Amino acid sequence: MNIKKIIPISLLVFTFTACTELSEDDVREFTINHIENQVGYADAVEGFVNGLSNDLIAWTNPVWRSTPYEYSTEGVDGSAFYEDSIKVNIHDIYIMGNHANVFGTIRFYIDGVTTTYRNFSGIVGQENGELKWQRWIGVDNQNLAQGFLWPSTEIEGGLSAYNEMRNAMMNLEFELAKFISDTLVEKDPEWATAHLGQMQYYWAKQDDLKLKEVMDLALSKCENASRAEEHFIKSYTRDREVGQHELELAMLHAPDDPMIRVWYAWGLEDNKLAIDIIKRAWWRLPEHGGVNNMLGYKYMADGNMEKAKKHFEIFTRANAEVPNGYDSYGDYYIEAGEYEKAKEMFLKAYDLDSNWTVSKEKAERIEKRMNRVNSEE
Structure with missing residues (x-):
């Protein structure tokens, strides 16, 4: 083999690689310009299409049970570019030779109001001397559920502690829930739902005088x-009809909200409705x-022992350190007539x-x- 031919070829490969490697500044400029210019209806179409590879694979809102697809620009008429402004915040650019992976957040606005909040990840590549999107994935925040019992507090770490309290409540760990509740009330004396753990504790202990005292304080x-x-706080009453309402x-x-649904289902006599x-x-x-x-429990009460078992199994496997899961599983095994297994669960x-x-x-x-x-045998 002629060694003289190898060296020039190696130099050629090195030169080509060096010339095609992307720079972070170029990728950043392309990303911001391509996205932020997607406004103005038909005026945005040409720039939008020019920034897309013919081989672009996109995955739109994978929070749904969707799959990636080959993106086609056919039918792009600008009607989707109705916002009046867009702001891109780039979190990370990872250069991989002549490709770059970009993480970022896009806010779309109409008259100063956020209409879409989108987190994205995309791969930018160089084609014929121009940067283009070759892969794209985006998730819109509004496609996620927002209908939860959010806590009205601004204290640092409040949401995390609040969720810990609620998990303890739903796992029937009354002492732990009350302890967390006491702490939250002390940290934010004006926070109404900080009292939830206290209310459940007194409700379970059937201390109605103390329950009313804490409820009145929370409602104030x-x-x-x-x-x-407010309605959830009011549900902690001995009047079942009022509580359900x-x-x-x-x-x-x-x-x-899972807690509201579980609490409401617990009070229903119609098991099938409760399950739904x-x-x-x-x-x-x-x-x-x-x-x-x-x-x-609702499947068990409805006579569907097979499905009941599956949910107790999920409970204990996913929450292995929660006593209530094993206690409930023990109740299931008693109903199923498997007393040795029931005993094992209760002892666990x-x-x-x-x-x-x-x-x-x-x-x-x-x-x-x-x-x-x-002994009878």
Whole structure:
């Protein structure tokens, strides 16, 4: 082999690679200009189309059960470019030779109002000396659920602590929920739903005087709370009819909230209706302990033991450290006539938390029953 021919070829390859490698500044300028110029109806069409590769693969809002597709510019007439301004915020550009991966956020505006908030990721490549989008994926914030029981507080870390409190409430960990609730009330004395953990604790302990005291205090702080928060607070009453009505109203204003749906379903005598109410919460949160727990009991009450078992299984697998999951699974096994497995589940719940004496008592009753049956044989 002629070594003289190898060297010039190697130099040629190096020169070509060096010339085609993208710069971060060029990619940034292209990204911002191409996106922010998508305004003005038909005036935006030419620039939009010129910035797209003929081989562009796009994935629009993969939060839905969609798939990527080959993008076609046929039919692009500018009618979609109705916003009057667009702002791009680039978070990261990763250069990969003659390609670049771009992470960013786009805000679309009409008269200063945000009409779309989109996070995106795309691959920019060089074709015939021009930069073009070769891959694109975008997710719009408005396609996600917003109908939750959001907390009306501005304290740092408030949302995270609030969610911890609510998870404890839905897992029937009353002491933990009250402890978190006490802490939140202290941190933000004007926050109405910070009292939820306290209210559930006193409701479960049947301390109606203390429950009313805390509820009145929470309601006195509802001036800056949402309608959903106020109705949910009012649902903590011994009057079942009033409680259900308040939960219905709360659900109107926070239709995606799992706690409201589970609490409301718990009070329904119609098991099939209750299941339908909870299914919407399960669809969004299929591993949520409290949601699976209530679905399990409602399916069990409706005679569908097969589906009930699946939800208790999901509960315990996805929330392995939650005692209530095993206690509920134990109730299922009693209903199924599998007493040894029921006993195992109850003891597991008690082993995780010695405060779950009710689980230990259930296991002891099963032990006595099994001993009695064995002695009779």
